[in-house]
Amino acid sequence: MNATRPAPGSQASLREANRARVLGVVRQHGPLTQVEIAAASGLSAATVSNMVKELDQAGMVGLSRSIRNGRRAVLVSLASGGGLLAGVAFGERDVRVAIADESREILAQQLMPLQADHVADDGMERAARLLADLAETVSSGVENISAIGFGLPMPVDSVSGEAGSDAVLPGWRGVNVTEAMAGHLRAPVALDNTANLAALGELRAGALRGVRNGCYLKFSYGVGAGIVINGDVFRGSAGTAGEIGHVTIDENGPICRCGNRGCLDTFVGSRALINSLAASHGPLRLKDIVIRALGGDVGCRRVIEDAGRRVGVAVAGVVNLLNPEVVVVGGLMAEAGELILAPLREALDRCAIPSAAATVELRPAELGDEADIVGAIHRASVLSHSNISIS
Amino acid sequence: MTLPSATPAPPDVGAGTVLALQGISKRFGAVQALKNIELDVRAGEVLALVGDNGAGKSTLVKTIAGVYTADDGTMVFDGRAVRVGSPAEAQQLGIATVFQDLALCDNLDVVANLYLGRELRKGRVLDEVEMERQSWELLRQLSAKIPSVRIPVASLSGGQRQTVAIARSLLGRPKVVMLDEPTAALGVAQTAEVLNLVERLRERGLAVILISHNMADVMAVADRVAVLRLGRNNGVFVVSETRTQDIIAAITGATDNAVSERAARRSREEGPAS
Numbered sequence: 001m002n003a004t005r006p007a008p009g010s011q012a013s014l015r016e017a018n019r020a021r022v023l024g025v026v027r028q029h030g031p032l033t034q035v036e037i038a039a040a041s042g043l044s045a046a047t048v049s050n051m052v053k054e055l056d057q058a059g060m061v062g063l064s065r066s067i068r069n070g071r072r073a074v075l076v077s078l079a080s081g082g083g084l085l086a087g088v089a090f091g092e093r094d095v096r097v098a099i100a101d102e103s104r105e106i107l108a109q110q111l112m113p114l115q116a117d118h119v120a121d122d123g124m125e126r127a128a129r130l131l132a133d134l135a136e137t138v139s140s141g142v143e144n145i146s147a148i149g150f151g152l153p154m155p156v157d158s159v160s161g162e163a164g165s166d167a168v169l170p171g172w173r174g175v176n177v178t179e180a181m182a183g184h185l186r187a188p189v190a191l192d193n194t195a196n197l198a199a200l201g202e203l204r205a206g207a208l209r210g211v212r213n214g215c216y217l218k219f220s221y222g223v224g225a226g227i228v229i230n231g232d233v234f235r236g237s238a239g240t241a242g243e244i245g246h247v248t249i250d251e252n253g254p255i256c257r258c259g260n261r262g263c264l265d266t267f268v269g270s271r272a273l274i275n276s277l278a279a280s281h282g283p284l285r286l287k288d289i290v291i292r293a294l295g296g297d298v299g300c301r302r303v304i305e306d307a308g309r310r311v312g313v314a315v316a317g318v319v320n321l322l323n324p325e326v327v328v329v330g331g332l333m334a335e336a337g338e339l340i341l342a343p344l345r346e347a348l349d350r351c352a353i354p355s356a357a358a359t360v361e362l363r364p365a366e367l368g369d370e371a372d373i374v375g376a377i378h379r380a381s382v383l384s385h386s387n388i389s390i391s
Numbered sequence: 392m393t394l395p396s397a398t399p400a401p402p403d404v405g406a407g408t409v410l411a412l413q414g415i416s417k418r419f420g421a422v423q424a425l426k427n428i429e430l431d432v433r434a435g436e437v438l439a440l441v442g443d444n445g446a447g448k449s450t451l452v453k454t455i456a457g458v459y460t461a462d463d464g465t466m467v468f469d470g471r472a473v474r475v476g477s478p479a480e481a482q483q484l485g486i487a488t489v490f491q492d493l494a495l496c497d498n499l500d501v502v503a504n505l506y507l508g509r510e511l512r513k514g515r516v517l518d519e520v521e522m523e524r525q526s527w528e529l530l531r532q533l534s535a536k537i538p539s540v541r542i543p544v545a546s547l548s549g550g551q552r553q554t555v556a557i558a559r560s561l562l563g564r565p566k567v568v569m570l571d572e573p574t575a576a577l578g579v580a581q582t583a584e585v586l587n588l589v590e591r592l593r594e595r596g597l598a599v600i601l602i603s604h605n606m607a608d609v610m611a612v613a614d615r616v617a618v619l620r621l622g623r624n625n626g627v628f629v630v631s632e633t634r635t636q637d638i639i640a641a642i643t644g645a646t647d648n649a650v651s652e653r654a655a656r657r658s659r660e661e662g663p664a665s
Contacts, residue, residue: 093611112583113590115610116631122607126579133580282407283614283631288435291594 018043022051023078026061031077031103033068052076062103077103083146084135085384086187087376088127089194090152092116092169092221092270093285095123096369097130099138099145100377107138109373119171120163120180128184145187147384149376150177151194153222158239161191190379192235194218195242197375198330198365199226200233204378206366207328214324215315216365217244219340220331221270221286223311225318245269247314264314268307276303290336301339308340312347319352319360330365337364407433408467409566409598410455410486415464417450424450425622428464432567432598437589439601439609439630442619443642448602451619452569455600456488457481469566487560488569493552495559497545501537502526504544505559529558533591536584550581557588568592569600574608586612606635618642 007013025040026032032040038048055061055076066075084107087098093116098109110130114123132142152172155164161178181189199216202208208216208228216226225242227234235241245265246258253262266272270286277284280299284292293300315327327348333340341362349357367374411431417424425447432438442448453459455466457475465472468484475481481488495504502522511518511525526540535554537547544552553573560568570589574582582605589612592599603609609616610630618625618641626641639645 110580110583111587112579113586113611115607115635118607118610126607129579130583133578137580283629287594 018047019051019055022048022055023060026076026078031064031066031075033066033073033075035068035073037076083384084138084144085377085380086131086135086145086148086185087373087380088131088148088150088181089197089372089376090114090123090127090169091194092153095127095130096373097127097134098373098377099131099134100380102381104377104381106374106377108134109370110134111369117170120169120175120177123169123171124177124181124184128181131185142185145185147380148181148185148187148189149197149379149381149383150181150189150191151197151372151376152177152191153194153220153224155240155243156191156193158191158235161189164240188383190383192376192379193224193226193239193242194372195224196226196233196235196239197373197379198367198371199228199242199328199375200378201367201371201373201375202328202330202365203228203231203233205374206371207363208326211324211326213322214326214328215242215318215322216328216330216371217311217315218331219268219307219311219329219333222265223268223314225315227318227322228324229322244314244318247317249310249314264310267310273303273307286332290333293336293339304333304336304339305343307333308343309347312344313351315344316348316351316357319348319356323356324360326361326363328363328365330368330371332369334365335368407435409434409469411467412451412455413465413467415451415454415461415466417454417459417461423622425454425461427623428619429624430617430627432600434566434598435593435596436615437593437599437601437613439603439613439616440619441603441606441609441616441638441642442625445621446619446642447622448619449571450622452488452571452600452602455481455486455567455569457486482563482565485564485566486569487563487565487567489553489556489560489571489573491571491575493556495544495552495556498543500543501530501540501547501555504555505529505562507559509562526558529561530554532595533558533561533588535588548581549577550584553577553581553585554588557592561592565597567598567600569602571602572604573601574603574605582608606639609638610635620644 021041021043022037025037034048034052038045052061056063062077064075066073083102085100085104089096094111094113096109096111098106100106112126112130135142135145152163154169154172161176163172163175163177178189178191195216195218198218202216208214211228212231214228218224223245225244227242246256246260246263248260248262249264249267250262254266255261256263256266273286273289274284277289277299289300289303293304329341329344341364345362365371408431412428415428416426428451440448450459454461457478457480460476466475473484475484496507505526506522511522523540530537533554537551537554544555573585577585586608589599589601601613613630616628616630616638618638620642628638
């Protein structure tokens with residue numbers, strides 16, 4: 001390889017650097033038009049046009065027709081080398097898996113309900129078998145999976161690859177997911193929190209697209225946040241950034257599963273919401289509460305409003321700290337729409353400093369319950385390319 | 392509408408209960424297949440019915456579906472005591488059953504299977520357009536992944552056939568749907584499809600009775616689990632408060648009646664303290 005590399009500083013090496021830059025931009029953002037590549041890479045339109053022509057001839061990118069701003073455009077995407085990307089996103093009660101091609105287009109996906117407190121082995125086994133099944137439906141084998149993006153609804157240690165010790169799912173505590181899953185499928189695994197993955201998904205393909213500083217609030221069985229700083233997801237020093245669910249709301253409140261008192265989760269987590277309706281409505285699931293609230297049930301509406309208000313107070317803290325442009329609200333609870341957004345917005349306006357609150361925009365998520373899996377696919381894509389460049 | 396109903400509702404049926412069985416017994420010659428079975432299922436609830444081979448699950452399902460008539464006991468549907476003499480009567484009442492063999496016609500397409508025996512007519516000819524439209528509508532509501540409604544059922548996968556069979560049972564607007572082993576002999580992806588379908592039924596406010604051998608599936612979608620053992624009730628468990636082990640113990644008879652024993656244990660533990 002080294003023998004053919006052009007001399008440093010030469011025009012040929014500059015050309016190669018530009019080429020790598022174009023490829024890098026397409027890798028990072030998915031299919032783009034040439035104008036968008038020029039904007040994202042800082043290269044001139046003429047250079048990009050030349051590079052794309054060369055790359056196309058070399059078979060490294062694929063071109064397809066598309067429409068941008070009402071005008072015809074040519075979409076540049078990475079040529080698929082037959083490699084597949086896999087995404088796995090666990091929820092408290094389900095797992096969603098997807099298979100995508102090199103250009104991150106999802107080819108097949110499936111949601112599977114799971115037992116509420118399943119054990120990690122069982123969950124991973126099912127996810128692996130689902131992936132194998134799906135890989136077959138896209139007429140390819142499981143051995144073609146080049147990387148897996150793996151999401152868990154709990155803090156994960158990005159350094160060691162272990163699930164957090166204060167996990168929502170007790171069956172997953174302290175499990176080394178990266179190793180175990182790589183053993184199941186013989187492919188490298190990128191482990192992340194589902195809130196971070198969902199933020200990544202919305203950032204690349206949803207409501208956070210083009211936002212430099214933003215926040216994705218995942219309000220489901222628990223509350224988590226994915227923080228976007230400078231156009232990328234911020235993970236903190238060990239991957240636990242954005243654990244908004246464990247912000248202390250009431251220092252004398254009930255004990256949380258993390259061991260502290262009065263965390264946000266103890267007030268707005270699924271268990272708290274379900275318990276508050278247990279006496280009047282009997283045993284419900286979180287989804288039932290949302291469906292009933294949308295159907296006009298006053299009790300369920302009240303519970304959702306109160307939860308929205310509490311979360312709004314915590315989000316106000318995030319807004320004060322980070323001054324984001326956009327806060328996107330997603331997750332199961334966000335399916336209640338304005339029922340939850342209105343009180344959340346009200347609390348946010350009241351508790352954040354006026355200048356920050358005035359500039360922040362509260363948006364519903366665009367990708368719905370697929371945000372996590374889209375993010376997982378993007379993580380897998382980045383991982384597979386970094387592996388290729390290493391090897 | 393203030394007239395009192397002709398048959399007063401039995402007192403011990405809880406609010407929202409669609410179907411309740413009280414003291415159902417069934418005997419085949421010398422074999423006591425069911426003895427004093429109590430069971431109730433509410434609207435918008437998934438009740439799993441589990442038990443070992445020969446525990447009486449199928450007999451109970453067939454009794455509810457009207458294939459067998461119970462020797463003893465009452466069946467309360469929608470607040471009225473009812474007698475179900477035949478499967479057709481059960482269907483008219485609002486109890487739909489999807490049996491394990493699905494009873495689909497392989498050579499007919501999806502629409503023809505859905506409307507077999509109750510074809511829509513326009514004058515003297517079949518209203519194919521309307522049947523196809525309604526088929527799509529129904530399958531869409533169930534988020535079913537069926538490529539086309541005009542292909543023979545033989546070319547569908549196991550999960551898709553199960554979906555068609557369940558969709559067909561919904562055409563009569565039932566209140567109770569019974570699924571007999573819907574995930575048996577299916578792959579993982581297809582099992583996932585069927586489990587999602589069960590959740591859809593639940594969200595539509597139907598009472599679902601799910602018979603299954605697979606504890607993982609049961610624990611994933613059921614709200615309550617009723618255990619049968621040797622033709623008798625062996626406990627009803629609320630899934631969110633129960634471990635799989637307890638249910639398996641009740642199925643195998645490791646504990647005679649897990650619920651009553653647990654209650655006894657709790658009262659023993661709390662007894663000295665209070």
